[in-house]
Amino acid sequence: MNRLIINKLTFKVFCFLVFMMGVVVPKIAFCQEIxxxxxxxxxxxxxxFEVTVTVKDGELKKYSKFPKINGMDKAEIYTSQSINFVNGQVSKTQAVTQRYRASRQGTYFLRPFTMTVNGEQVRHAGASIDVKGKSTTTNPFDSFWGRTENTEYISVQDDAFFAITTNKQNPYIGEGFTITMSFYVAVSNRATLNFYELGEQKADILKQIRPKNALEENFNIIQPVPEMVKINGKDYRQYKVYQAVFYSLSPQQISIPAIPFKMVKYDVAVNSQSIFNQMKENIKTYYSEPVSITVKELPPHPLKDQVPVGNYILKEQIASKNLETGQSVQYQFRIEGEGNLSVIEKPQIPKTGNFDFYEPTISEMLRRNNNAVYGTKDFNYYIIPNEPGLYPMKDYFSYIFFNTKKDDYDTLASQITLSVTGESRKNASIRSADLGSFYDRINEESNSLRSKNEITWEKYGINGIAVLFALVLGLSILIGKKVRQRDLDKEE
Incomplete structure (x- = not known):
């Protein structure tokens, strides 16, 4: 009975929550008005002339370019914010206004356009703008909007910089080096900054900084996210714009010049009586320091053009180290560490009759972290031993690479020794082979010795067939000659 009451109460609470979600959630989800x-x-x-983007009950985070008007120049961009209290509720409005100026009288056309605001597309039908002579009238609301006052703005000192950096200045061929493009803002910074046409700038910069003849492992940064870092004892927020690891395929000199990077920096009004025109948008250009990277050759080695480069370790697993001949076992040869795993091929196993090695299944896993690419590459084998004995697997499984941590060539070798017992499978292989009908007739034939000169029925039969074949052939030739002679006589 008590359980029934509890279930009814639970059902009522569930229905109430569903109802509240249906009423409240839509209001929360769709309260932003653009x-x-x-x-x-x-x-x-x-x-x-002005075009204004307004976000009510939300925050103006990002917006696309304002439209162009042929014949009119873009002037200042102003931002504004207002907070209203109505019936105990708070209403917040943010706006950004683009002003346009004409140099002569006439009619100008603002074509229909679409702007993307906070990820949402907003369309406007456009307008026709008539520019007359200089106006002498005063709009009673101009003082409210701040148009009649001579607003003065001051520039707030910013504490920020743009940088393109690398974690290695002298990598080897095939060794990964990271290039990072970031904007740094000090925690103590007081100026208001924002990104300016980030996508377009990023695409142009990458054309200048991407090394040639190199493989790229991109970190695929879509939206810069602040990370706290400390530089020379000072706290900064690092906004990574781009990051990738490169593997040069040849020795080369990579030179990245000082790269310009534009940001929106806002000046602050000091004498405005209006709630609008509190900030004025300016474009400030920052410059990175030049970067130089020298990619060097690997040291001499017979396999220097074939071995992978990186910092690797070997991890291996086997189901059992004690086996019977003919018993299959699964063995995993895993290469793990930092480097370009895509160029790592399967180990070269020497030919042997002691084991049957089947082609491995290969899997790869990558992880990007701390300015580098880490990962694992697995080679999973099935092995069948054929001969009894003790077998160090390093005789079959080893891998040569250039170790960037040691600056020298290194070998990953198996540490496992297999103990194989049982009978040799060589005789079993012979018995299992199909030797054909010739061997099947051995038991049926006589094993008694016969004289070399002994005449047998087999000899008579073979000789008789040969004589008969010769007679038929001779008779055919004779008949053919007679037929040809008769044809010649008829023609005469």
Whole structure:
């Protein structure tokens, strides 16, 4: 009975929660209102035309470029924010306004356009703008918007820098080196900064910094996320814009020049009486320091053009070290560490009759972390021993590579020794082979000795067939001659 009451109460609570989710969640999910509006379309030559993006009950995080108007120049961009308290509820509005100026009177056209605001596309139908002579009238709301006042802005000193860095300046051929492009903002920074056309800038910069004749392992950074770092004892937020590990295929000199990087920096109004025009958008260009990377040859070695390069260790597993001949066992040869795992091939196993080695299944796993690419590459074998004995597996499984940690060539060799017991499988292999019908007739034939000169029925039979064949052949030739002679007589 008690359980029934509890179940009913649980069901009622569940229904209530579902109802509340249906009522409350939609309001939360869709409370953000985004609009794109244009200002007055009939203006004086001394006035500005405006396009404003407004986000109500939300935060204006990101927006695309404002549209172009043929014949009009883009002027300042202003941002504004207002907070209202209505019936005990807080309403927040953020806006950004692009101003346009005409140099002469006439009619200008703002074509239909679409802007992406906070990831959402907002479309506007466009407008026709009439620019008259200089206006002498005053809008009663101009003081509210801050248009009549001569607003003064000051530039707040920023504490930030742009950098392109590498973790290795003298890597070997095939050794991974990381190139990172980041923007650093000090924790103590007071200036307001924002990214400017990040996608376009990034694409242009990558054309200048990507090394030629090198393989790339991209970290695929989509959105910069701040990470706390300490530089010379000072705390910074690092915004990584791009990061990748490169493996050069040849010796080369890589030179990355000082690269410009633009950011939006806001000046702050000092005498504005309006809630708008509190900040003015400016573009500031930062420059990275030049970077030089020298890729060097590997030391001399007979296999220097074939061995992989990296910092690797060997991990191996086997189901059992004690086997019977003919008993299969699974063996895993795993190469693990930092480097370009894609160039690692399966171990070269010498030919032997002591074991049957089947082709391995191969799997690979990569992990990008701490400015490097780590991973594992597994080679899983099935092995069948054929001969009894003790067998160090290093005689069959070893791998030569250039160890970047030791600056020398190194070998990963198996540490496992197999103990094989049982009978040799060589005789079993002979018995299992199909020797054909010739051997099947051995038991049926006589094993008594016969004289070399003894005449047997087999000899008579073979000789008789040969004589008969000769007679038929001669008769055929004779008949053919007579037929040809008769044909010649008829023609005459």
């Amino acid at each position: 609009t794109v509006q244009v200002g007055t379309t009939t203006i004086g030559l001394n006035e500005d």
